[in-house]
Each structure stands twice: as C-alpha cells, then as structure tokens.
Amino acid sequence: MELVEAIILSVLAASTPLLIAATGELVTERAGVLNLGVEGMMIVGAACGFGGAWLTGSIFIGALFGIVAGTLMSLIFALMALGLAVNQVATGLALTILGVGLSGLIGAGFVGERITPATHLHIPGLTDIPLVGRVLFGEDAFVYFSIALIIGVWWFLYRTRAGLILRACGDNHVSAHALGYPVLRIRTLAVMFGGACAGLAGAYLPLAYTPFFIPGMTAGRGWIALALVVFASWRPGRLVIGAYLFGAVTILQLHAQGWGVGIPSQFMSALPYLATVIVLVLLSRARTGGSTAPATLGTVFVPDR
Amino acid sequence: MRKSLLALAAGLLLAGSVSAASAADKLKVGFIYLGPIGDLGWTYQHELARQALVKELGDKIETTYLENVPEGPDAERAIEQLVRAGNKLIFTTSFGYMDPTLKVAKKYPNVHFEHATGYKRDKNMSTYSAKWYQGRYIQGLIAAKMSKSGVLGYIGSFPIPEVVSGINATILAAQTINPNIKVKIIWANTWFDPGKEADAAKALIDQGADVIMQHTDSPAAMQIASERGKLAFGQDSEMIKFGPKTQLTSILDTWGSYYIERVKAELDGTWKSEDSWGGLDSHMFAMAPYTNMPDDVKKIAEDAQAAITAGKLHPFKCPVIGQDGKEIECKGGANLADGQILGMNFYVKGIDDKLPGK
Numbered sequence: 001m002e003l004v005e006a007i008i009l010s011v012l013a014a015s016t017p018l019l020i021a022a023t024g025e026l027v028t029e030r031a032g033v034l035n036l037g038v039e040g041m042m043i044v045g046a047a048c049g050f051g052g053a054w055l056t057g058s059i060f061i062g063a064l065f066g067i068v069a070g071t072l073m074s075l076i077f078a079l080m081a082l083g084l085a086v087n088q089v090a091t092g093l094a095l096t097i098l099g100v101g102l103s104g105l106i107g108a109g110f111v112g113e114r115i116t117p118a119t120h121l122h123i124p125g126l127t128d129i130p131l132v133g134r135v136l137f138g139e140d141a142f143v144y145f146s147i148a149l150i151i152g153v154w155w156f157l158y159r160t161r162a163g164l165i166l167r168a169c170g171d172n173h174v175s176a177h178a179l180g181y182p183v184l185r186i187r188t189l190a191v192m193f194g195g196a197c198a199g200l201a202g203a204y205l206p207l208a209y210t211p212f213f214i215p216g217m218t219a220g221r222g223w224i225a226l227a228l229v230v231f232a233s234w235r236p237g238r239l240v241i242g243a244y245l246f247g248a249v250t251i252l253q254l255h256a257q258g259w260g261v262g263i264p265s266q267f268m269s270a271l272p273y274l275a276t277v278i279v280l281v282l283l284s285r286a287r288t289g290g291s292t293a294p295a296t297l298g299t300v301f302v303p304d305r
Numbered sequence: 306m307r308k309s310l311l312a313l314a315a316g317l318l319l320a321g322s323v324s325a326a327s328a329a330d331k332l333k334v335g336f337i338y339l340g341p342i343g344d345l346g347w348t349y350q351h352e353l354a355r356q357a358l359v360k361e362l363g364d365k366i367e368t369t370y371l372e373n374v375p376e377g378p379d380a381e382r383a384i385e386q387l388v389r390a391g392n393k394l395i396f397t398t399s400f401g402y403m404d405p406t407l408k409v410a411k412k413y414p415n416v417h418f419e420h421a422t423g424y425k426r427d428k429n430m431s432t433y434s435a436k437w438y439q440g441r442y443i444q445g446l447i448a449a450k451m452s453k454s455g456v457l458g459y460i461g462s463f464p465i466p467e468v469v470s471g472i473n474a475t476i477l478a479a480q481t482i483n484p485n486i487k488v489k490i491i492w493a494n495t496w497f498d499p500g501k502e503a504d505a506a507k508a509l510i511d512q513g514a515d516v517i518m519q520h521t522d523s524p525a526a527m528q529i530a531s532e533r534g535k536l537a538f539g540q541d542s543e544m545i546k547f548g549p550k551t552q553l554t555s556i557l558d559t560w561g562s563y564y565i566e567r568v569k570a571e572l573d574g575t576w577k578s579e580d581s582w583g584g585l586d587s588h589m590f591a592m593a594p595y596t597n598m599p600d601d602v603k604k605i606a607e608d609a610q611a612a613i614t615a616g617k618l619h620p621f622k623c624p625v626i627g628q629d630g631k632e633i634e635c636k637g638g639a640n641l642a643d644g645q646i647l648g649m650n651f652y653v654k655g656i657d658d659k660l661p662g663k
Contacts, residue, residue: 006511007511010507014504114546209500210499210500210528214345216344219499250504251504257490258514260657266494
C-alpha cells in the first residue's frame, strides 16, 4: 500500500510541470497562436527561478522570477510573431534555441549550487491518513496551484465573456477583428500567459523536483507539453487526463523495470509516447471528439487599418 | 559614424574569433565536448583536465573547446572547424564522435586525433578510455557492506558494454560480501535527464533499495537518496555537495595527466597512434574519498583499491558464471580478456533481471 502511495506521489510530481506548461500553451493556442518556444521559455524559467531562489532563499520569489522570465521570453515571441507578423513556427523554434543558450549563460554562475526544495504541505492528522493522506494533503504548493490553474482556465474559457472573445480570436480572427475586438492585443496577452506558465513550469524543476540547476535540465519537457495540447484536442479537461496519463506511464515503466518485468526497457521508455499516439487515434475516431484545433491556429494576422 | 561603428563592431567580432591565432608558434589543441562545461559530470571533468593541461603547458600551447556538440554526423562539421582553425591535436570526448572523428582524420592526415571511449583507430587517431569497472568493483564491496535491505538500486543509461560490465563488476564484488545480494536495475535510456534520473531513484528506493548507484550523468539520484536518507555513489565527478551524508564515494574521471602526456608527446614529435585503456594504476580515473561509512568498510575499500592498483585483484577473475549458470569462456588466462570486458553483453549469475535486447 505504501508503494502505491509512493507511486502516486511520484506521478503527481512528474506530471505537474507538464500540466502547468501545457495549460499556458493551451490558452495561447486557443487564441490562435502557435508558440513552439515552450522548451526555451521553460529552461529560462528554470535558470531564473533557481537564481531567484538561490539569491533570496525564498522558493516563492524563485517562482516569481521564473514567471517573469517566461513572460519576458514570450514577449520576444509576441514582438516577432504578432508585432512584425513573422512566421510563428520559425519564431517559436528560434525562441527555443535562444532559450537553451540563454539559460546556460544565466545559470553559469550557480551551476553546482543547492537550495532547499519547496516544502510539502503537512496538516497533522489529515496528512497522516494512510494511502490518501500524503497524496491529497502532502503535496508542494506547485501541485495544488497547477490544479487550481487548469480549473481557472476552464472556467475562463467556457464561462466568461473574455474567454469567449479569446476563443473567437483563435477561430476566426477576421470576424473578431470586424466585431471590433483588438485581436493582436488579446493574442499578445494569451502569449504572455503561455510564457508565464512555461516559466513557472520550468522553475518547478529546480525549485521542487531536483533542487539544483544544470543547463538543459528541462530535457524536452516543453515539447511534451506542446504534444499534450494536441492530445487534449485543445480542451482543459482532456489536458489534465493527458498530463497525468503521461506522468503515470513514465513512472510506472520505471517501476516495471525495477520489478524485473521482462519487457525491453527501450520499449518501456517509448511507452508514454506510444500511449499518446494511441489515444490520439482513438480520439480522432470517436464520433464526438476529433481534432478541434482553433481554425486560425498559427496563421499570421495583419489588421487592415 | 554609423559605418565606422559597424566596422569597429565587426573588427571586435573578428578579433574575438581569431584571437586564438595570434601566437603562431604555439601548438594548438582542440577539444570537442558533448555537454555544457557546467554539467557537473562528464564534460565538466574533461574541462577540468583541459584546465590542468593549460596550467602545465600554457606557455607552449593554445587550447580551444567547442561545447554542446551533438553526437553523430553533425559533429563532423565541428571537428573540421577545429582543424581549419589550425588545431594540430584534437580531443573528441564522447563515444558518439567515433565515426565523425575517423572521417575527419582520414581527410587530414597531418592532424592528430584522440577519441575517448571508442574502438576505431587510424594512423593519426588514438583512442583512450578508463577501466571504470575497477571502481565499480570497489563500490560493489561498499554497497554490500552498507546495505541493510540487501537490495541495491542501479540506474543505467544505455545497455552498452561499458555500463553492463560496471553492473557485473558491482554484483560480483557484492556477492563476495553477501552471496544473496539483490540488485534492481532501471534503464533511464538517457545519459542526462535530471528529472528522469530522480524518478528512477525514487522508484528504486520505493521498491526497497537502500544504496543507489548510477551510470547516468546528473547528481539528481544523489540528491533524491539524500532526501530519503539513503546512501549513494556519485558518477564522473565529486557529488558530495548534493549528499554530504549520502555519498559513499564517486568514480572521478581524471583525464588531466593523460592529456598532458599526449600533448607533451605531440610537442616532442613522438606522438603516435595508440590505444590507452587505463585502470586505477594509470591515473585515468580516481576514487573520491570514502565517506559516510564505518572504518572497517573503509578499510575493505582501500585494501581492494590497493590490490587492484597493484594488479593483484581483478574484478573479472575466472571463473565468471553467466546468468544461465554456465561458465564464461576465459580468454585472458586467469581473468576475462580485455576484449571480453569491452564487449560485455551478458549478466553474471545473481542478477535476476534480463539484459535488454537479449
């Protein structure tokens, strides 16, 4: 039983950065912007987040540094892709390359330093309940925040007028513009939200997961977050399922190896990705599901003033 | 005004890129690194060695390094770039640079190349590596002594002979202390992903392992073991910072003396293509101080280190029994031959797991 609890805890920890980064990208893409720079924004968020926490000794300030860094990175993207109407795919890829290099430069000063990781919640009595206690009441703040974040995003997209307008920008920017909505301004805000989330997701790694900074420590998680948005067919509910499913398969394959299940480890390492592809196929074949990509995703919009 | 500023900027840029060419009489030595020099592991150790080289021979040589060079065909460009910049001796410091190095070596017969951990050589291309399995053997002794649960956790990168021989050396040593020792092996299928390495360490500890050993590059596993109050071994470099009460020892890649020796040979004109595979006796690697263990365990470790260094103890002393219970053919006299260790693709008896791909 303890093992089950331990596995669930590991799964939640592994899924959280994916969920946070993917939530941000989902909002960005619902506004019609494809920002492939998630990995770059994440790694800069990781470097700055660690730097902030290391300098001040506060995990909270570290997280804020990560958010600000991710937002600043996304502003570079917004300037290029929205302001100057440059190709979004190329800009996003460039942002990732820039981020990987920049984070190494920022982080060079504190490679090898250690911080005390984010503390876990402890409510006497509740946290000690066997099996569910630590899972429900013993997580770090990032885990609770990521869940609040995705619920908030769902509520915003489907229950508020602003969310409706944002989706309108993504589905038909010409109509949204004709109705008088400031498409580019809304998209810029969406890109900034995506950057903030990516920065926070990146900061989660050195602040809570492995409390040190090493260049390249995001190790492709930004790309997985991007894939999760497609996997979720741009819906917050499915995003949660996708993120936790991915985390679960990642952790379970490690445990399966430890138990000595006679399946080649290379195959098991590929399992999370394989699971993603299979679910995608199932989704697209389902009658109600299917790909519901925002209609103008990734297309350049230049308002005719 | 703007033009002159641009010219000035261009001049500065040029000055930056060719500053290495200012002293034409110095020997130019180039390095290709796999990771960033701040990776705290593999590349970091090569960088330390380069710094030692500069300290020793700085007045006679000039060094250049390129970091973050991906393995595979792309590396060819980077190596060629070093050749064109006038480097006469080039160290390519990862297994995956083998074929690109060979290709460039054939193209430039007057330039000398040193490739780490590979097996392809040419008239102007040497290889060098270390017998890390000797260090793993010492770790196996310590692990078996220190483990209370009798279960060791091992994080592997890829099931290549270097890693497999390390696992076998570990378990053979551990069995001399505790014949019933168990080892749980998790392949991360990556050299470097701190998050995944941490997850693997967590999984091993959750399944009952209390001593964690790793053949991946980041200090993540050390840090997790430290957090959980378990013990662990570092990898490539000193990782005690990440587990002051956790690290038992660490295999330290110490390439410095080899680099100095080879560059001296190049300066004297005595450089020739060689295959160096150094053990504890060669200073190719070293063991970090034995910490967080009682004195008797420390003594066992030190004695084993002395015996291996003196050539009295060989981790793969025959008979070596394979997983199927059959004796492995002994091609090296009293011990397994070097070739058998370099190509090791089997587990020894006592490992329950199945070697991936077998």
